[in-house]
Amino acid sequence: MADAILGTRIRQRRREIGTTQANLARQIGISASYLNLIEWNKRPIAGSLLHKIANALDLSADSLGGVSERRLLEALTEIAHLPSLEALKIEDGRTSELIGRFPGWARGLAALARSERDATSRAETLSDRLTNDPFLSENVHRMLSRIAAARSASEILNDYPDITPERRDRFNRIIYDEAQALSDVGEALVTYLDKSQDADRVLTPVDEVEAMFVARENHFADIEAAAIQLHDQLTDPQPISRREKAGALTDELLTDLFDKIINGETLLETSAARVRARRALRDYAVGAIIMPMTTFTSRATELRYDIEALADAFSAEVDAVCHRITSLPRGDDMPKFGYLRANAAGTIVEMLKLEGLAIPRYAAACPLWVLYRAQQSPEAVIRQRALFPSGARFVFVARARKQGPTGFGKPRHYITDMIAMTEEDARHTVYAPDPSAPVEEVGPSCRMCPRYTCLHRVEDPLTA
Amino acid sequence: MTKRVLLAEDELNIVESLSYLLEREGYEIFVETDGRKALQSAMDNVPDVLILDVMLPEMDGYEILRSLRADPRTAQLPILMLTAKGQAEDREMAFKLGADLFITKPFANADITDAVGQLAAGRPG
Numbered sequence: 258m259a260d261a262i263l264g265t266r267i268r269q270r271r272r273e274i275g276t277t278q279a280n281l282a283r284q285i286g287i288s289a290s291y292l293n294l295i296e297w298n299k300r301p302i303a304g305s306l307l308h309k310i311a312n313a314l315d316l317s318a319d320s321l322g323g324v325s326e327r328r329l330l331e332a333l334t335e336i337a338h339l340p341s342l343e344a345l346k347i348e349d350g351r352t353s354e355l356i357g358r359f360p361g362w363a364r365g366l367a368a369l370a371r372s373e374r375d376a377t378s379r380a381e382t383l384s385d386r387l388t389n390d391p392f393l394s395e396n397v398h399r400m401l402s403r404i405a406a407a408r409s410a411s412e413i414l415n416d417y418p419d420i421t422p423e424r425r426d427r428f429n430r431i432i433y434d435e436a437q438a439l440s441d442v443g444e445a446l447v448t449y450l451d452k453s454q455d456a457d458r459v460l461t462p463v464d465e466v467e468a469m470f471v472a473r474e475n476h477f478a479d480i481e482a483a484a485i486q487l488h489d490q491l492t493d494p495q496p497i498s499r500r501e502k503a504g505a506l507t508d509e510l511l512t513d514l515f516d517k518i519i520n521g522e523t524l525l526e527t528s529a530a531r532v533r534a535r536r537a538l539r540d541y542a543v544g545a546i547i548m549p550m551t552t553f554t555s556r557a558t559e560l561r562y563d564i565e566a567l568a569d570a571f572s573a574e575v576d577a578v579c580h581r582i583t584s585l586p587r588g589d590d591m592p593k594f595g596y597l598r599a600n601a602a603g604t605i606v607e608m609l610k611l612e613g614l615a616i617p618r619y620a621a622a623c624p625l626w627v628l629y630r631a632q633q634s635p636e637a638v639i640r641q642r643a644l645f646p647s648g649a650r651f652v653f654v655a656r657a658r659k660q661g662p663t664g665f666g667k668p669r670h671y672i673t674d675m676i677a678m679t680e681e682d683a684r685h686t687v688y689a690p691d692p693s694a695p696v697e698e699v700g701p702s703c704r705m706c707p708r709y710t711c712l713h714r715v716e717d718p719l720t721a
Numbered sequence: 722m723t724k725r726v727l728l729a730e731d732e733l734n735i736v737e738s739l740s741y742l743l744e745r746e747g748y749e750i751f752v753e754t755d756g757r758k759a760l761q762s763a764m765d766n767v768p769d770v771l772i773l774d775v776m777l778p779e780m781d782g783y784e785i786l787r788s789l790r791a792d793p794r795t796a797q798l799p800i801l802m803l804t805a806k807g808q809a810e811d812r813e814m815a816f817k818l819g820a821d822l823f824i825t826k827p828f829a830n831a832d833i834t835d836a837v838g839q840l841a842a843g844r845p846g
Contacts, residue, residue, distance in 0.1 A: 397805075398776060398805045398806065401805035401807075401825075401826045401827060402732050402735070402805050402826055404826070404827040405732075405735055405805070405826035405827035405828060406732060406734035406735045406738065408827045408828075408829075409735060409738035409739070409742075409827075409828070409830055410734065410737075410738050412829070412830045413738060413741060413742065413830065416830070417745070424741065427737070428737075428738070428741075431734045431737065431738070434734070435734060667788075668787065668788060668791065
């Protein structure tokens with residue numbers, strides 16, 4: 258393919274400098290007929306002949322048919338095969354000639370395609386955010402509630418002239434307070450929407466806290482050091498009691514440490530993010546007290562990261578182990594884990610990301626993920642080999658558990674915890690699938706999935 | 722006999738306005754600001770009408786609605802769903818779970834008093 262550019266490029270350049278095939282051939286010491294074959298891509302060239310031709314044409318050998326042309330060829334070939342351009346019947350076989358004869362046009366087309374891809378990607382992100390963003394959703398809800406309270410109070414003042422002075426003052430105060438609150442919500446929304454122009458910045462309190470955890474690789478050394486001192490105070494063998502005790506110790510002894518971490522964290526820009534971060538750090542600390550890292554690391558390795566076995570070993574709850582396992586120290590032989598939690602509605606309520614695994618920020622994940630199927634078999638650990646459209650392979654391990662009090666005749670509610678690892682890392686764990694185990698073709702989410710004919714699709718993709 | 726209205730709403734300023742309005746209409750108002758307590762209260766002492774916000778702490782309005790309709794004591798309880806979530810699918814969900822009427826925030830006071838009047842008289846919609 259690259260040689261196809263070369264011949265065309267030689268011919269183009271020869272014409273530019275105004276020389277004939279015969280003259281050029283004589284100059285470089287080959288026959289005119291052989292040069293003709295080269296120019297029409299019937300003969301490959303390389304080495305000293307390539308350099309001789311390049312010199313005769315006053316060009317470098319690289320510029321005749323080097324890396325940049327190959328990349329350009331790849332880019333334009335990809336464009337020629339886009340489904341959206343299929344009807345144009347682009348002459349893919351003439352791409353090399355296009356590059357050779359009209360390099361400027363070729364570079365322009367490639368640049369346009371890159372620009373369109375970037376713009377589409379931004380549009381996808383913004384569309385997804387506007388549709389599913391919890392910050393926007395929450396603040397729009399707050400705005401409507403504020404308006405409702407102010408409107409109702411003002412209608413009362415208008416419709417009931419016989420209202421007592423005390424009540425009148427009370428409703429006037431409500432209107433004043435709600436107007437202030439509405440102003441704050443409006444400002445927050447405007448700030449948020451202004452920031453959304455910068456796609457590299459984190460945009461919501463959830464994003465800010467997630468960024469903080471990602472930057473620390475989900476490991477807080479100060480909290481670990483403090484937690485290990487408190488582990489021995491957990492004397493009750495019951496997981497729920499141990500969690501409550503760890504929570505009480507955290508609330509009593511570690512809040513100053515959380516303040517120090519949060520105040521020193523530049524990624525937390527909003528007060529909402531700082532509040533959320535405090536809750537997340539508390540959960541982290543509770544896990545660290547129950548499962549001190551040094552002991553946890555060695556037991557995890559011994560038990561090959563079996564979440565149920567680890568829960569038994571530490572008298573902890575399985576979901577706490579799933580969190581903790583994502584905090585394991587990074588190392589070449591240490592598998593890396595991501596974590597998701599989904600409620601019965603399918604909403605991902607918590608996530609700790611795994612590099613390379615595309616998890617939708619705001620929408621539900623692909624319905625084929627075992628994250629959802631687990632709710633059909635509560636308390637059972639279910640493994641899935643997942644193959645993504647990109648070719649990436651992951652192993653998902655999910656378990657649904659009961660949430661809230663139950664009793665005969667009362668509805669049961671389940672929540673699912675899922676850990677994720679690459680198939681490569683899964684080999685270090687009990688979850689390593691047999692090579693013959695079936696692989697399921699999944700996507701990140703319907704809106705971001707190119708498996709257009711998937712029978713389980715619940716939403717149209719953002720791009721077709 | 723005075724009709725009893727249970728108001729399950731956590732926005733206190735809205736509670737104050739609705740309580741004032743409905744008391745003027747002659748209803749006796751009981752308030753719960755927590756979803757779980759609202760459900761318990763409705764079951765223990767079934768009101769004549771329930772005004773139920775969707776976004777409640779501890780248990781959301783849909784969950785409460787589902788539980789109420791599953792219990793013979795409250796299966797026929799007239800329920801007005803009140804919410805800022807006004808999308809078509811929210812309305813559909815509310816009616817599917819058994820709400821009698823659905824009003825979105827912000828609302829006109831007259832809409833609330835009319836709706837409660839209809840439900841109290843046994844004539845929803």
